[in-house]
Amino acid sequence: MRTGIATVCLSGTLKEKMQACAIAGFDGIEIFEQDLVTSPLSPEEVRKMAADLGLGLDLYQPFRDFDGVTPDLLKANLKRAEAKFNLMERLGMDTILVCSNVATATIDDDHLRAEQLAELAALAGDHGVKVAYEALAWGKYVNDYEHAYRLVEMVDHPNLGTCLDSFHILSRDWDTAPIENINAEKIFFVQVADAPKLSMDVLSWSRHYRVFPGEGQFELAKFMGHVVRAGYTGPVSLEVFNDVFRQSDVERTAVDAMRSLIWLEEQSAKWLASTALETGTAAGNGSASRRRYPMELATLPKVNEPAGFNFAEVKADDTAQLEKLLGQLGFEFEGRHRTKDVQLWTMGQARVIINEQAAQHAEPAIAALGFDVDSPVIASARAQQLKAPVVARKVQADEEVFQGISAPDSTEIFLCQGSPDGTAAWTHEFGEGLEHAGAGQTAVIDHVNLAQPWQHFDEAVLFYTSALALEPQPFAEVPSPSGLVRSQVMQTGNKAVRLVLNLAPAQQAEKARKTYQEHIAFAVDDLVATARGARDRGLEFLQIPANYYEDLDARFDLEPGFLATLKELNLLYDRDASGEFLHFYTATVGSVFFEMVERRGNYDGYGAPNAPVRHAVQYDSLHRV
Numbered sequence: 001m002r003t004g005i006a007t008v009c010l011s012g013t014l015k016e017k018m019q020a021c022a023i024a025g026f027d028g029i030e031i032f033e034q035d036l037v038t039s040p041l042s043p044e045e046v047r048k049m050a051a052d053l054g055l056g057l058d059l060y061q062p063f064r065d066f067d068g069v070t071p072d073l074l075k076a077n078l079k080r081a082e083a084k085f086n087l088m089e090r091l092g093m094d095t096i097l098v099c100s101n102v103a104t105a106t107i108d109d110d111h112l113r114a115e116q117l118a119e120l121a122a123l124a125g126d127h128g129v130k131v132a133y134e135a136l137a138w139g140k141y142v143n144d145y146e147h148a149y150r151l152v153e154m155v156d157h158p159n160l161g162t163c164l165d166s167f168h169i170l171s172r173d174w175d176t177a178p179i180e181n182i183n184a185e186k187i188f189f190v191q192v193a194d195a196p197k198l199s200m201d202v203l204s205w206s207r208h209y210r211v212f213p214g215e216g217q218f219e220l221a222k223f224m225g226h227v228v229r230a231g232y233t234g235p236v237s238l239e240v241f242n243d244v245f246r247q248s249d250v251e252r253t254a255v256d257a258m259r260s261l262i263w264l265e266e267q268s269a270k271w272l273a274s275t276a277l278e279t280g281t282a283a284g285n286g287s288a289s290r291r292r293y294p295m296e297l298a299t300l301p302k303v304n305e306p307a308g309f310n311f312a313e314v315k316a317d318d319t320a321q322l323e324k325l326l327g328q329l330g331f332e333f334e335g336r337h338r339t340k341d342v343q344l345w346t347m348g349q350a351r352v353i354i355n356e357q358a359a360q361h362a363e364p365a366i367a368a369l370g371f372d373v374d375s376p377v378i379a380s381a382r383a384q385q386l387k388a389p390v391v392a393r394k395v396q397a398d399e400e401v402f403q404g405i406s407a408p409d410s411t412e413i414f415l416c417q418g419s420p421d422g423t424a425a426w427t428h429e430f431g432e433g434l435e436h437a438g439a440g441q442t443a444v445i446d447h448v449n450l451a452q453p454w455q456h457f458d459e460a461v462l463f464y465t466s467a468l469a470l471e472p473q474p475f476a477e478v479p480s481p482s483g484l485v486r487s488q489v490m491q492t493g494n495k496a497v498r499l500v501l502n503l504a505p506a507q508q509a510e511k512a513r514k515t516y517q518e519h520i521a522f523a524v525d526d527l528v529a530t531a532r533g534a535r536d537r538g539l540e541f542l543q544i545p546a547n548y549y550e551d552l553d554a555r556f557d558l559e560p561g562f563l564a565t566l567k568e569l570n571l572l573y574d575r576d577a578s579g580e581f582l583h584f585y586t587a588t589v590g591s592v593f594f595e596m597v598e599r600r601g602n603y604d605g606y607g608a609p610n611a612p613v614r615h616a617v618q619y620d621s622l623h624r625v
């Protein structure tokens with residue numbers, strides 16, 4: 001698959017963008033007119049720079065408002081087009097994108113449109129240029145890709161084809177299956193963009209909220225599958241208008257973009273294989289499902305969703321507060337590592353490493369997460385092919401080698417060998433625990449909430465989706481005293497791994513951002529007993545306001561004794577059709593706090609209705625000091 005990206009996706013100057021695209025490994029780029037017009041580089045210099053960087057200049061765009069116009073306007077438009085064709089010759093480019101008219105079209109007549117496009121195609125032919133006609137989702141008369149293709153067919157000129165842009169097609173919910181009926185020779189270009197499902201006008205949605213594939217909710221593998229089945233072999237190019245990407249680090253965004261195409265390529269191959277099986281073309285013969293299409297799709301080392309959390313690691317310069325908190329919760333101190341300055345604390349299968357190797361004065365913070373995977377070697381190879389940075393850990397002889405990668409928020413992700421009984425192979429590296437103060441409870445890590453820097457949120461969604469096979473759930477927005485907190489759950493199908501990515505309101509300072517959001521939650525069998533034990537050991541609970549319990553009673557009509565217990569222990573409660581959820585939070589140390597939860601029945605949420613209460617109480621405690 002030939003990879004491409006439009007310069008409009010990135011921040012910086014044309015030169016910086018081109019350099020970043022080359023570093024990220026793109027085959028080619030689309031030059032957005034704005035980027036050329038504002039560049040000090042001459043077209044010849046751009047051409048030379050692209051050649052030297054090994055980047056193809058695959059598409060010049062956009063050329064606007066051409067078709068469906070009065071004769072006078074047509075004349076002016078053809079003149080305008082000729083100037084661009086001459087420019088393209090200097091750039092050494094042969095394909096231009098012409099989007100359907102949104103502003104100046106006054107005549108809604110396909111025959112007239114076809115005549116005018118035929119004039120354009122003839123002129124393009126004289127200049128050796130190919131015109132890729134794209135239906136914008138908000139085009140005045142042409143806003144449907146099948147309509148655009150009908151016009152291309154009516155014109156039937158070798159220099160006129162169509163451009164398929166996933167955003168314009170999927171934002172309008174057009175059926176993608178008919179893409180397969182398009183003559184591949186008439187598909188001059190394919191652009192891909194994902195987007196979150198938002199209910200707003202399609203132009204604003206397109207200009208501000210497009211994201212890279214895997215970061216939104218469009219069915220892009222299916223879209224691409226149809227494109228591949230049509231027989232298309234040209235560039236698959238990202239065209240993402242996004243307010244955040246346009247202002248974040250250009251090289252980093254280019255890598256995020258490249259990751260999205262590597263992942264999409266794999267997902268498209270998977271979609272094709274699965275539909276071949278469904279439609280019976282495989283006919284019981286495995287090789288038939290690998291039917292070859294003109295476009296070659298590369299695959300990646302396979303990874304299944306993780307079977308569970310292997311451990312969570314918290315780091316601090318002074319670890320006393322963390323030790324105290326875990327002890328009060330009922331964790332057992334298992335001992336120190338034989339060569340490293342780290343401690344292991346456990347409750348059942350929930351393992352927490354306290355890392356003492358933090359920078360001076362560094363406050364407690366979540367530093368690493370371990371996940372149980374089928375094969376750490378394969379999972380690590382996959383992550384590296386997806387351009388995840390590798391994390392090096394010093395190991396001595398006989399110690400478990402952890403395959404680590406760095407997540408977009410710098411949390412270290414370790415890919416660990418899972419075991420069927422939920423134990424971890426490395427715990428014997430820790431000395432005998434000196435004290436066993438624990439309550440001997442069974443527990444597992446239920447979920448982990450990580451605060452994402454605003455400019456890396458979408459990147460994080462793609463990272464966990466592509467490298468770890470977590471599935472993004474529709475995001476929610478949780479009110480807090482300082483603004484809405486965007487909350488995105490990433491989880492495995494079997495719910496053994498639940499990761500919640502939170503994006504704090506922009507005005508929150510870095511410390512507050514982390515303090516509100518980052519925590520590790522442990523699931524126990526009897527939360528009331530856990531809470532009582534913790535209280536007896538002097539745990540400082542997050543104090544829940546009395547108003548909350550009044551509202552709870554009104555909503556759920558709870559048994560008075562149960563309600564009194566919840567109130568007495570600062571427990572929060574939620575219920576849905578499939579079960580109940582009890583939980584409580586500890587006070588925050590540094591930028592981390594802990595949560596204990598009990599899931600009853602098949603309750604599958606996170607107590608979302610209670611999140612605003614937590615945010616408000618934490619805000620209060622932060623602003624008191």
Ligand SMILES: O=C(O)c1ccc(O)c(O)c1
Pocket residue numbers: 061062097099134136165206207239
């Ligand atoms: O938003 C636009 O105007 C615009 C321009 C060119 C494109 O290819 C596109 O998809 C959108």
Ligand SMILES: [Mg+2]
Pocket residue numbers: 134165191239
């Ligand atoms: Mg487009």
